[in-house]
Amino acid sequence: MIKNILLVGLGGAAGSMLRFLCQKWITSITSLSFPLGTFLVNITGCFLIGLFFSYGTKHEYFSYNMQLLLMTGLCGGFTTFSAFTLESMGLIKEDRTGLFLLYIGGSVILGLLATWFGIKISR
Numbered sequence: 001m002i003k004n005i006l007l008v009g010l011g012g013a014a015g016s017m018l019r020f021l022c023q024k025w026i027t028s029i030t031s032l033s034f035p036l037g038t039f040l041v042n043i044t045g046c047f048l049i050g051l052f053f054s055y056g057t058k059h060e061y062f063s064y065n066m067q068l069l070l071m072t073g074l075c076g077g078f079t080t081f082s083a084f085t086l087e088s089m090g091l092i093k094e095d096r097t098g099l100f101l102l103y104i105g106g107s108v109i110l111g112l113l114a115t116w117f118g119i120k121i122s123r
Contacts, residue, residue, distance in 0.1 A: 047114035052075070
């Protein structure tokens, strides 16, 4: 059990740091009022978890430990639903209904498509 906790923690720490760096980089190269950093990180995370899931079902050497490290840890730390909801509420508070709808709709639809694509290309 300790090994599993350490694998999830290691993956989660790496995912969180990667998310932070990606969001900072995206914010530094854009001047949009749209929360593009979180949006792109979440879509990328959906793609990765789909890829890891499908790859894991095909390859025996993609062990339970790898699932814990990459799916639960890395993808769990990389994607951020809590930031998504907080930024969505900020768009509502700022009376940006159009951006709010675009953000939540795009996140859900593109997230599902990215997960599907990750599964599809790893087959």
